[in-house]
Amino acid sequence: MKRLAILGSTGSIGQSTLSIVEQFPDRYSVAALAAGRNVDEALAQAARWHPQLVSMATEELADQLASRLRQAGISGTEVVHGTAGTVACSTLPQADFVVSAIVGVAGLEATHAAILAGKPVGLANKECMVAAGEILTAAARERNVPILPIDSEHNAVHQCMRVGAHHEVKTIWLTASGGPFRQTPLEQFAGITPEQALKHPTWVMGRRITIDSATLLNKGLEVIEACRLFDVPPSQVRVTVHPQSTVHSLVEYVDGSILAQISVTDMRLPILYALAYPERPASSLTFDLAALRHLDFEEPDFQRFPCLRLAFEAAEKGGAHCIALNAADEVAVEAFLGRRIPFSGIPDTIERVLAATPEAHPATISEVLEEDRRARERAAQLVL
C-alpha cells in the first residue's frame, strides 16, 4: 500500500490522482492533501479519503475547513496552511509518495522538501523543473530519490528511456500538438485574440497552459524540463509537431532505433504510471490501435513561434534564464488575456526580460524565488 501526499489535490491533476486511488484501493491510500483555496472540495476530499493532514492556502481558509470538518463530525484530520503547511504535507513521515501538482513556483519548496526527505515524487509541476531543476535533480541524485514525470510527454520519454542506457540516448523528441495556430500565417499572429488562443485542439487545460500551447512556450518549458529530468543538454532535445497528440514523445538511440509511446490523451495514464512504477497495473485507459488511421508529423516553425526559440536559448544558459523565461511568460500571458498586450507581445516581453537577465545559477530555493520575483517585476513593467 502506497500512502500518497497530493500537493494540489483540488486541481485537475490532483482530482485525477484521487480517481486513480479510487480505482486501486488496494494499492493506494491518501495520507495528506494540499488543497489550496477550494474549501468545499477540500472538505469533500477529506470526508472521502480521511487524510491525516490537509493544508489550505491561508490561515483563514484553514480555519474554515477545520470548523466545517468539526460540524461534519470528521475527526483525525489535522488542518494546516501556507507554505509551511504544504511542506508539512510533502514531508509527512506517513507518506510514501508525493504527487507534486501545485501550479507555478508555489509548489517548489514543498517539492524540494519532499526530495530532501527522501520521498519519491510524481512531478506534474513543470515550473518546478524549469525554475529549480538544477537544484531538485541534484538533491534527488544525491539521495537516490526517483522523480517520475506526470505529464504525457516526459512520461512517454521516461518509458522510452527504459529500452537503453543513458549514454546510448541520442535525441529526445518531444511531440507538440502545434496549438490552434499551427497553420495560421505569420502576418495574422499580431491580431490573435484571447478567445482564439484559448481554443486548444486536443487537450482541455487551464488558461495559462492553453495560451502557452498556442505560443509553443509550453513546449519550450518542456524542453527545459526534459534536459533536467533526463540529464541531457538542449542539443539532445528536439520538438516535432504532431497534431493528433497520439504519440506522446520519442527517444532516439545511437544505434538508430527510435522508441515511441502511444496512448489515449488522458492524464490518468501518466499518473498511474508514476504511482505504480516500475509496475503497470491493468487499467481501462485503452487506446484503440485497430482504429488508428493516420499520424502526421511536421517540423516546428521557429519563426512563427519565437517562444520555442527563446526557450532553447534559455535552456542553453540555464539557471536564471530558465527562471526568467517562465516568470516573464506568466506575466505576459496574464497581460495578453487582459488585452494589455497583443499575442506577439508575449515573446517580445519574454525576450526583453531575458535580455536583462544575468547569467546566474541560483543555488538555493530562496535564490530561485528571488530571481523569479525580479523577472516578474521586469516583465510587469514592460506590460504596464
Next chain:
Amino acid sequence: MKRLAILGSTGSIGQSTLSIVEQFPDRYSVAALAAGRNVDEALAQAARWHPQLVSMATEELADQLASRLRQAGISGTEVVHGTAGTVACSTLPQADFVVSAIVGVAGLEATHAAILAGKPVGLANKECMVAAGEILTAAARERNVPILPIDSEHNAVHQCMRVGAHHEVKTIWLTASGGPFRQTPLEQFAGITPEQALKHPTWVMGRRITIDSATLLNKGLEVIEACRLFDVPPSQVRVTVHPQSTVHSLVEYVDGSILAQISVTDMRLPILYALAYPERPASSLTFDLAALRHLDFEEPDFQRFPCLRLAFEAAEKGGAHCIALNAADEVAVEAFLGRRIPFSGIPDTIERVLAATPEAHPATISEVLEEDRRARERAAQLVL
C-alpha cells in the same frame, strides 16, 4: 570480443552480419561460416575473415573450397559439409554467438544444436520458429539461452517488451506493409501474375518471402514466431497494416501504454541489436525523424488475405499445423511462380493441406522434419 558463427553467411542476412563485423572490428570476429553452395563467395569470406571452420552444402563443394583455399595459400580454415558441417559450425566451442540465417528448415538442426550447446542465438530464420518453436524455446528456457530475433518486426517487439514485465503485455501488434495488393479488389486476386506479386513496395527480398508478403502469409508466419519467441497465445498477437514500414511493430501494455519502434528499413539494425544486446553501439543507420511526415495504419483484410486467417488458425493448433502451414506454403509458392496454380491457389493449397494435418506436437527435430516432409508431399500432390 564476440566470436560469431554465421549460418547462412553468403545470404543476405549473412552478408549484412559480416558488414556489421567489418564496422565493429573491436566487438566482433568470425569463428565459423556455414556458406551453402556459393564457393566463390565462401572463398572470399574465408580469405577476409579467417574463420576456423567453413561448412558447404555438399562434400563436392567442400572439396572445391578446400582446394581453392590451398591454392590461395589460406591455411587455418577447416572445411566441412552437410548438416553435420552446419552443426559443427553452430556448436564450435570457440564461437560465442550464433547467427541463424539459413533459409527454410535446413537451418533447424544447427540452430537447435547451438541452443543445446548453450550459445546465444540471433535468429533470422523464421521457419525455425514456426516449425520447431515449441522445441527450440523450451530448450532455450531450460538452458537460459537468449534467442534474439533478427527480423525487423520481432526485433522491434523485443525492444518494446523491455518497458514492462511479461505479464503486463496485453497485445503484440505486428506491422505489415500490406504487400503490393493492399488495395487490389478481391475479384482481381485470381488473375495476379508472378511478375505482379514479385514487386514488393518496401523491401527487396528473396522470391518466396516476396510472394509471402503479397499473400500476407509471411505476416502469418511472424504471428506464429511472435507467439513462440515471446511466449504469448495467438489471441495476444494482432496485425496492423502500415504501408510505410516505418513503425516496425508495437507492444500494448495492460495499463494502456503502447510502445512502438521506428527505424530505417535496413536489416543491419536488427542484426546489430541482436549482436550487441543489451548494449546499443552507435551506428550510421539513422532515421531522419525531422523528415517524417505521415504514418498510415489500417486493419488487415482477412477476406482478401486468407493466408493470414490460416496462420492464426494454425497458431491456435500449434505443432504439426504450424509445420504444415510453412511447408505447404513453400510448395504452393513454387507452384505459383511456375505458373502451375493461380495466386488464389496458394491459400487454397495450404487450407487443404492443413485440413489433412493431424493435431500433433512433434517432440523432436526429426519428428518435425518428418512432419514437414509429409506436408510437402501432400501439397505437391495438390499442385501437380
